[in-house]
Amino acid sequence: MDTIPxxxxxxxxxxxxxxxxxxxxxxxxxxxxxxWIRAEISRLNLYPHSGHCYPDLVERARGKVKSQVKGxxxxxxxxxxxxxxxxxxxxxxxxxxxxxxxxxxxxxxxxGLSLQIIDIEPLFTLGELAKExxxxxxxxxxxxxxxxxxxxxxxxxxxxLAVISADTSKGYSDLLVTLNGNPYGYRxxxxxxxxxxxxxxxIGSILNQxxxxxxxxxxxxxxxxxxxxxxxxxxxxxDSYKLSREVATFPLPIISGIGHSTNETVVEMVASVxxxxxxxxxxxxxxxxxxxxxxxxxxxxLLEMALQVLFDTQNQKFRKISExxxxxxxxxxxxxxxxxxxxxxxxxxxxxxSVFNHRIALSRYENSLQYNPARLLFKFDDNVTEQTKLLDxxxxxxxxxxxxxxxxxxxxxxxxxxxxxxxxxxSITRYRGKxxxxxxxxxxxxxxxxxxxxxxFKSIITEN
Numbered sequence: 001m002d003t004i005p006x007x008x009x010x011x012x013x014x015x016x017x018x019x020x021x022x023x024x025x026x027x028x029x030x031x032x033x034x035x036w037i038r039a040e041i042s043r044l045n046l047y048p049h050s051g052h053c054y055p056d057l058v059e060r061a062r063g064k065v066k067s068q069v070k071g072x073x074x075x076x077x078x079x080x081x082x083x084x085x086x087x088x089x090x091x092x093x094x095x096x097x098x099x100x101x102x103x104x105x106x107x108x109x110x111x112g113l114s115l116q117i118i119d120i121e122p123l124f125t126l127g128e129l130a131k132e133x134x135x136x137x138x139x140x141x142x143x144x145x146x147x148x149x150x151x152x153x154x155x156x157x158x159x160x161l162a163v164i165s166a167d168t169s170k171g172y173s174d175l176l177v178t179l180n181g182n183p184y185g186y187r188x189x190x191x192x193x194x195x196x197x198x199x200x201x202x203i204g205s206i207l208n209q210x211x212x213x214x215x216x217x218x219x220x221x222x223x224x225x226x227x228x229x230x231x232x233x234x235x236x237x238x239d240s241y242k243l244s245r246e247v248a249t250f251p252l253p254i255i256s257g258i259g260h261s262t263n264e265t266v267v268e269m270v271a272s273v274x275x276x277x278x279x280x281x282x283x284x285x286x287x288x289x290x291x292x293x294x295x296x297x298x299x300x301x302l303l304e305m306a307l308q309v310l311f312d313t314q315n316q317k318f319r320k321i322s323e324x325x326x327x328x329x330x331x332x333x334x335x336x337x338x339x340x341x342x343x344x345x346x347x348x349x350x351x352x353x354s355v356f357n358h359r360i361a362l363s364r365y366e367n368s369l370q371y372n373p374a375r376l377l378f379k380f381d382d383n384v385t386e387q388t389k390l391l392d393x394x395x396x397x398x399x400x401x402x403x404x405x406x407x408x409x410x411x412x413x414x415x416x417x418x419x420x421x422x423x424x425x426x427s428i429t430r431y432r433g434k435x436x437x438x439x440x441x442x443x444x445x446x447x448x449x450x451x452x453x454x455x456x457f458k459s460i461i462t463e464n
Contacts, residue, residue, distance in 0.1 A: 020109035031105040034118060038100045039069075044093075051075030055095075057115060071103070072116045081120045088122035091236045092198075100124035133239040136266050140241070145248045149272045152253045157292055158221040158285060160189045162213045162252075164206055167194050171228020171257065171278035178282035186289045191220070197227040197258070202237040210246055217252055225267070226257040226278040238265035247271055257281035327438035329426055333418065340413050347405060354398060358391075419453075427452040 014022075039057040046053045053073040059066045073081060082093040091097070102119040140146040165172040172192065179188050193209035196202045206225065213223055225247075237243065238258060244266040247254050253272035257280055258265070268274040275281045414420055418428065429436050430449045442448055446461045 017109055020107075020112075024107045024109060027105060027107040034102050034104045036100060036102055036121070037115065038098065038124065039067075040098050041095050042068075044095045046078075051078065053078050055117075070112075070114045072106070072114050074116075077118055081117070085120055085122045097236075098124070133266060136239055136241040136244055137269070140244060140248055140266070140270065143245075145245065146270055148248050149250055149254055149270055152251075152272055154253045154272060154288075155221045156288070158253075158288060159187070160191075160219060160221045161224055161285075162191050162193060162220040162222070163224045163226065164193045164195050164209045164213075165224070165226045165278075166197055167192060169197065169226070169228050171226045174228055175224070175226060175257075175278040175282050178279050179285065182286050184286070184290065184293070186286060188285070198235070198237060203240050203243050206237075206243060207246055210250060214251065220252060222272075223250065223252050223254045224257065224278075224281055225254060225271070226281060227259060228278055235259060235265050238267040240266075243267060244270055255281055255284065326429065326436070329421075330428075330435055331438070333421060336412075340409065343409050344413075347402065347409060351402060354402075358395070422451070422453045425453075 039059055041055045042058045043056040044053060045055055052075050053071075055071040055073065056068065057071045058068045085091070085093045085099075100121040101115075101117045102121075103115040103117045106114045106116050108114075137146070163172065163175070165175075176190065179186075179190070193212060195209045196205040210223070213220060235258065247267050248270040255273040255275065256268045256271040257275045257278045258268065259276070264274065273284065275284055422428070428451045430451070431440075431442050431446070433449075436442075436448070442461050444461050444463065447458055448461065449456055449458050
């Protein structure tokens with residue numbers, strides 16, 4: 001039903017429909033061709049039932065919305081645009097990205113101004129993502145924190161693992177299979193912190209789990225951020241400044257394994273260790289244990305060799321000391337026997353000489369008494385008595401001294417007696433009936449005889 005313009009004195013009034021229809025005709029006339037436009041998708045507004053999408057398009061300046069228009073992407077166009085965008089950027093068509101698109105400017109009386117998007121230039125978004133990534137890197141380096149996590153020392157045996165991943169992730173499953181199925185028997189303590197690994201909610205989800213780990217940091221050795229699935233789509237969240245800064249400044253070493261991408265994300269750059277896949281992360285952890293195991297085995301082998309060398313050296317020293325002891329004992333025994341024989345011979349000569357001298361003196365007295373018996377008896381009666389006493393005293397004194405000397409010699413003889421030496425634990429080794437001389441070593445296969453207190457036994461030389 002058409003609306004009739006209302007005319008009042010000095011004034012012409014139009015209905016809203018008339019005005020919007022006029023604007024619509026103007027847009028149809030002046031905006032018949034599509035335009036290339038750049039803007040940010042603030043909200044995607046996808047309707048799964050119909051397959052159509054009605055994105056909110058904005059342009060911001062210093063964080064404030066400068067311009068805002070609603071968009072329209074029909075289902076057929078949306079499928080082609082999303083596939084083209086993902087093939088080039090390796091990112092899903094999503095909210096929060098800047099795009100360059102080809103669109104018709106539309107205006108309807110019912111819905112107002114809108115942009116009907118029919119195509120997109122993904123290289124523009126790819127450049128924007130690269131620009132944001134580079135800005136993140138520059139900012140982290142300017143703050144002096146880009147290498148902080150890499151400077152943290154990873155424990156020698158990192159076994160207490162805090163894993164940020166999805167509980168249904170194939171990458172998490174691969175990690176567990178590789179760690180738990182290792183043939184060396186190494187055991188790990190794995191704690192899963194479930195998080196979204198891509199998409200709009202990934203950054204906040206990962207940050208929340210990093211915060212939870214930080215509050216209980218003493219319970220873990222390292223943190224793993226892993227994702228699987230075999231592709232590198234949806235990695236732009238790992239170039240986020242906020243997430244990258246948290247990883248760079250995290251108090252525990254972080255090991256990343258978030259995909260097969262050959263183009264490292266910022267999170268991978270600032271992580272302490274970056275591996276491509278969760279399986280690579282597992283092999284890296286197992287490698288730490290294998291390296292330590294090899295060091296222990298090598299140290300044990302070196303210690304065994306050192307102990308063998310020490311044992312051989314000490315054994316040689318002991319044999320040398322034993323040989324020197326036997327040789328010196330034999331020399332000492334011979335010297336003592338020689339000294340003892342000399343003292344016995346000297347004592348015997350002294351006794352004989354003393355007896356001989358007394359006999360001569362008695363003979364003289366006897367001759368004197370024969371010739372002058374009366375005179376000598378009278379004259380020397382007292383003298384004889386006195387001399388007899390004196391002789392008796394000196395004889396007893398001399399005999400006592402000689403007896404003491406003999407006893408001393410006998411005591412030394414007993415001490416130096418070979419039997420007494422054997423009683424003290426020594427032994428005598430003879431070769432062909434003669435004591436072994438210093439420096440003489442019987443040939444291999446020769447027989448020697450060893451005598452100790454308990455008896456004699458024979459030995460065959462088996463080693464020189």
